[in-house]
Amino acid sequence: MSNINLTIDGKKVEVLQGSMILDAAKQVGVDIPTLCYLNLHDTKMKNQSASCRVCVVEVEGRRNLAPACATPVTEGMVVKTSTMRVLEARKTNVELLITDHPNECLTCNKSGKCELQDVARKVGVNNISITSNSMSTYPIKVTKTIVRDMNKCIMCRRCEVMCNTVQSVGALSGINRGFDAYVGPAFDESLEDTVCTHCGQCIAVCPVGALSEKDDTGKVIRALADPEKTVVFQTAPATRVAIGEEFGLAPGTIATGKMVSAIKQLGADYVFDTDFSADLTIMEEGTELIGRVTKFLNGEKASLPIMTSCCPGWVNFFETQFKGMSDLPSSCRSPQQMFGAVAKNYFAEKLDIPREKMVVVSIMPCIAKKYEADREEFKVNGNPDVDIVLSTRELAQLIKIANIKFNELDESKFDAPIGFGTSAGVIFGVTGGVLEAALRTVYEELEAKPLEKLEFETVRGLDGVKLASLTIGGIAINTAIVHGLSNARQIVEEIQSGNPRDLHVVEIMACPGGCVGGGGQPLHHGNIDIIKARTAAIYNIDDTSADRQSHKNPFIDTLYKEYYEKPNSHKAHEQLHTTYSEREKY
Amino acid sequence: MEELSQEKFQELGQFIDSLPSKKGELIRVLHKAQEIFGYLPKEVQYFVGRKLGVSTAKVYGVVTFYSYFTMSPKGKNHISVCLGTACYVRGAEPVLDEFRKILNIQGTETTPDGKFSLCSLRCIGACGLAPVVTVGEKVYGRVTKEMVAGILAEYK
Structure with a gap:
């Protein structure tokens, strides 16, 4: 492809043909404000609807202003990005957006992180000189995961691109037209009755307060204040490398110890780690994997490939989109649910309290975990194994409400006995991590000798679909690792059509990058480097850890000895495994 | 419901199957569906979406965009x-x-x-x-x- 030469604000620049003015401007250090535009490089997330008109610039010889995000460069183009005409137009465009946007910044949960707010400051909107006589009025739709307030929507369509293109879910679409247009599910049904996977990626890209998670912090405050309740926390792997961002720490800061201290200071009775139940997952899923592969090698009918089942967004996607293959996913419950089951059975017995007196709170990088915890199959007589799920963002909010100075906290350790996890559990937080953790254990099981190099580099990285073939114990095992649900769709449809790659194991995570890029994490505002920094931090924890294999976790050993007997035992099946059903939804 | 009879769904299904390609045919199919059923209730939109491999949300988006399409049945x-x-x-x-x-x-x-x-x-x-x-x-x-x-x- 040939290069194009153009001039931006008097600076000469040479860029690839097909580049947009915005890309070219970035190359010469010219900052053009954007609002609807979002480009999460290395993933399929690119929104270029050019609907907000904030990035307009002057192009010599062109009558009207051009949106820089969606105008391709041409040879000899002369662009001016901050003339009076441009600055006035930007300001007017933002004013127009605000005339149909509620003035609720004081109570909006996106306040301070809102891109409309930022851009309004940036272009200098100090008052609204345009009077409008109508304002959108939509009811606020609350589900147990996602809250939609279409009054705040600025029609940037990022959520639609995420839901339809990146995730290939298709729960959201533009409805109606003109002033009455809004983004919503089919027939305005509740998202729970649609194919929505509750992955929360729509929230992760929403620039304003139109999409947010259901706020469950109040439930936690009430539980902590109740002297009758024993409140038990678990924190997911990916939360520890992201929560610092909410307190101004650099992306990729490892804040495990501070997070534990903060939760203890909130008044938790016990702070445990989901890494522990991730290790437990490896024991259960590894055993299941070896069982299925052995069956296959003996010429028996085996359900292959085995697909991971840790990710509730993926499980929802699988149940609503695919038919006739519900034997394929691992029957293992996710680490969150395994933890809940262990806490409310094994640990409650140890404490000698009834399960109803225990409240299990999960801190998750995820929105779909809220949905998962509420599934009927994970309740005993109506009492859920996991009572409340908070996103990383909500935990940060709770810490702020409690007036805890996060950055000044000392580091604390997780409590025993179900707070110790190996770093094989930690890497569950990134794409490829679950498979790598499984391989570290399965290898030693099948080869009956220690694994010398614990790192499986082929399963790492941000490629949407990664393939790796390994020979373990004389068996060739073909694996695929996918993240982002459209990549999952591609692989699952392949398997449906006869599994041409002969896959034996497939790891699937719904969110781009895995849980580090989860829908409940601090907002990345389109900066993929933040997700990369979190990923690096996860591997950093692993590199510096002394315990890196799940089956070497001494507390897992104790748990089996004292309670579950052995992986895939009858009791383990009862409490740690599940089944899947096909669900017809809009 | 008589107006949403199996025969009508069959007729629509056959029409969709007769299309050389299912890509980019949503509006044409919705026209046909409205001709057959007289209107486009949820069930029909869901059926069309599944048959064409288009999300129900997108079908609904198109139906609500064009004033020609109606979701309420016409009277006798x-x-x-x-x-x-x-x-x-x-x-x-x-x-x-x-x-x-x-x-x-x-x-x-x-x-x-x-x-x-x-x-x-x-x-x-x-x-x-x-x-x-x-x-x-x-x-x-x-x-x-x-x-x-x-x-x-x-x-x-």
Whole structure:
């Protein structure tokens, strides 16, 4: 492809043909404000609807202003990005957006992180000189995961691109037209009755307060204040490398110890780690994997490939989109649910309290975990194994409400006995991590000798679909690792059509990058480097850890000895495994 | 429900199957579906989406975008009142209001007994007869407010 030469604000620049003015401007250090535009490089997330008109610039010889995000460069183009005409137009465009946007910044949960707010400051909107006589009025739709307030929507369509293109879910679409247009599910049904996977990626890209998670912090405050309740926390792997961002720490800061201290200071009775139940997952899923592969090698009918089942967004996607293959996913419950089951059975017995007196709170990088915890199959007589799920963002909010100075906290350790996890559990937080953790254990099981190099580099990285073939114990095992649900769709449809790659194991995570890029994490505002920094931090924890294999976790050993007997035992099946059903939804 | 009969779904299914490609055919299929069912209820939109491999949300998005598509069933006798320029200046609005009053319906929905449905449209090309009303295929010209009750009586 040939290069194009153009001039931006008097600076000469040479860029690839097909580049947009915005890309070219970035190359010469010219900052053009954007609002609807979002480009999460290395993933399929690119929104270029050019609907907000904030990035307009002057192009010599062109009558009207051009949106820089969606105008391709041409040879000899002369662009001016901050003339009076441009600055006035930007300001007017933002004013127009605000005339149909509620003035609720004081109570909006996106306040301070809102891109409309930022851009309004940036272009200098100090008052609204345009009077409008109508304002959108939509009811606020609350589900147990996602809250939609279409009054705040600025029609940037990022959520639609995420839901339809990146995730290939298709729960959201533009409805109606003109002033009455809004983004919503089919027939305005509740998202729970649609194919929505509750992955929360729509929230992760929403620039304003139109999409947010259901706020469950109040439930936690009430539980902590109740002297009758024993409140038990678990924190997911990916939360520890992201929560610092909410307190101004650099992306990729490892804040495990501070997070534990903060939760203890909130008044938790016990702070445990989901890494522990991730290790437990490896024991259960590894055993299941070896069982299925052995069956296959003996010429028996085996359900292959085995697909991971840790990710509730993926499980929802699988149940609503695919038919006739519900034997394929691992029957293992996710680490969150395994933890809940262990806490409310094994640990409650140890404490000698009834399960109803225990409240299990999960801190998750995820929105779909809220949905998962509420599934009927994970309740005993109506009492859920996991009572409340908070996103990383909500935990940060709770810490702020409690007036805890996060950055000044000392580091604390997780409590025993179900707070110790190996770093094989930690890497569950990134794409490829679950498979790598499984391989570290399965290898030693099948080869009956220690694994010398614990790192499986082929399963790492941000490629949407990664393939790796390994020979373990004389068996060739073909694996695929996918993240982002459209990549999952591609692989699952392949398997449906006869599994041409002969896959034996497939790891699937719904969110781009895995849980580090989860829908409940601090907002990345389109900066993929933040997700990369979190990923690096996860591997950093692993590199510096002394315990890196799940089956070497001494507390897992104790748990089996004292309670579950052995992986895939009858009791383990009862409490740690599940089944899947096909669900017809809009 | 008789109007959502298996036969109709079969007919629509066959039409979709007969298309050389399922890509980019959503609007054409919705036209056909509305021709068969008379309107596009949820069940039909869901069926179309599944058949074409398009999300139900997207189907609904298209149905709500184009005013031609309707999600409510038309009555046995469908009344259209022309509000085009000629009809409007010659008093079509009071005529429309009178239909609404007698039929006791607000906008453009169908009466509870399913006998009548009402809509307004813009010009049917019979401006010489303004204001014009059509009931089914039958055209009424120079309609006044006073004539409305009489027209409706023909279909009782």
